[in-house]
Amino acid sequence: MHGDPVEAFDKAFELAARLAEAMRQALAERGLTASRAEVIYVLAREGELVQRALAEALRCTPRHVTGLVDQLEEAGLVQRRPHPRDRRATSVALTAGGAATARWMAESRHTAARALLGDVPGDDLAAFVRVADVLLGGVTA
Amino acid sequence: MHGDPVEAFDKAFELAARLAEAMRQALAERGLTASRAEVIYVLAREGELVQRALAEALRCTPRHVTGLVDQLEEAGLVQRRPHPRDRRATSVALTAGGAATARWMAESRHTAARALLGDVPGDDLAAFVRVADVLLGGVTA
DNA sequence: TCAATTTACTGAACTGGCTTCACTATGTAG
DNA sequence: CTACATAGTGAAGCCAGTTCAGTAAATTGA
Numbered sequence: 626m627h628g629d630p631v632e633a634f635d636k637a638f639e640l641a642a643r644l645a646e647a648m649r650q651a652l653a654e655r656g657l658t659a660s661r662a663e664v665i666y667v668l669a670r671e672g673e674l675v676q677r678a679l680a681e682a683l684r685c686t687p688r689h690v691t692g693l694v695d696q697l698e699e700a701g702l703v704q705r706r707p708h709p710r711d712r713r714a715t716s717v718a719l720t721a722g723g724a725a726t727a728r729w730m731a732e733s734r735h736t737a738a739r740a741l742l743g744d745v746p747g748d749d750l751a752a753f754v755r756v757a758d759v760l761l762g763g764v765t766a
Numbered sequence: 767m768h769g770d771p772v773e774a775f776d777k778a779f780e781l782a783a784r785l786a787e788a789m790r791q792a793l794a795e796r797g798l799t800a801s802r803a804e805v806i807y808v809l810a811r812e813g814e815l816v817q818r819a820l821a822e823a824l825r826c827t828p829r830h831v832t833g834l835v836d837q838l839e840e841a842g843l844v845q846r847r848p849h850p851r852d853r854r855a856t857s858v859a860l861t862a863g864g865a866a867t868a869r870w871m872a873e874s875r876h877t878a879a880r881a882l883l884g885d886v887p888g889d890d891l892a893a894f895v896r897v898a899d900v901l902l903g904g905v906t907a
Numbered sequence: 908t909c910a911a912t913t914t915a916c917t918g919a920a921c922t923g924g925c926t927t928c929a930c931t932a933t934g935t936a937g
Numbered sequence: 938c939t940a941c942a943t944a945g946t947g948a949a950g951c952c953a954g955t956t957c958a959g960t961a962a963a964t965t966g967a
Binding site: 675676677687688690691692708711712713714715 | 914915916917918
């Protein structure tokens with residue numbers, strides 16, 4: 626039960642790399658990338674959005690959103706519609722397929738979480754979350 | 767003390783994204799990228815290596831290693847030398863500057879770990895590591 | 908009402924990480 | 938000596954993402 630800060634810190638980085646890779650693979654099987662998936666995630670959470678708002682939510686350039694929406698529209702997951710009031714703006718919404726993909730993502734998350742962590746004692750999970758929060762708080766600063 | 771698997775899982779992903787970004791920034795200040803830093807890390811750990819071995823350690827193509835070593839050599843952090851026995855091979859070693867960079871990386875890791883996690887109870891750290899290990903084990907499969 | 912300014916999107920061009928493919932030079936086995 | 942495998946690299950290209958310039962529409966303000 627030693628609990629060395631450096632060991633925990635290193636473990637967090639190793640975890641980061643592996644989780645990113647695992648997610649990348651899982652998404653790739655559905656033809657998604659992390660960025661494209663994030664667009665779907667945001668649209669599912671926030672509802673229909675104008676591209677500019679999407680750029681802010683994704684913390685990327687408006688130009689890049691154009692490209693992402695191009696790709697997702699091509700894949701039939703989102704749909705561009707003229708904004709009712711502002712004719713400059715383009716509103717982006719999930720299609721039925723996009724909504725289904727969003728549900729798949731949410732479900733995979735739950736399934737994976739239970740499969741991987743279902744047998745872990747609740748106290749350990751709570752401690753994990755506490756430490757993760759400390760790291761998250763410190764890293765932002 | 768609830769300890770919800772899904773919450774912990776989500777937290778792990780959030781942590782992954784934030785840690786990657788934080789590391790990217792820290793490395794960028796020294797003109798490094800994650801890949802270039804990994805070359806230095808591997809060379810510091812394993813000692814002088816042939817490019818082919820480097821490619822295996824980094825899990826990337828030999829061609830990419832050529833590029834990475836080009837950049838690091840340009841920056842004066844590593845040095846190419848002909849392999850003593852195999853005239854096809856090129857051996858890569860850290861320069862003094864590269865070794866100093868490796869020490870800086872190790873030290874930063876320790877410093878950050880203690881700054882961020884120094885006040886966290888040892889039991890929580892141990893639990894964190896346990897959960898991280900469960901995730902690492904499950905993700906590989 | 909009209910000119911000046913701002914805002915939303917997109918084309919063109921570019922950077923950076925990374926890959927594949929083709930090629931050269933060298934080593935190794937029969 | 939031939940046949941084959943291996944180490945590195947040039948050329949070309951893919952993908953994520955950016956900047957810059959341009960167009961069209963909205964907003965401001967005299």
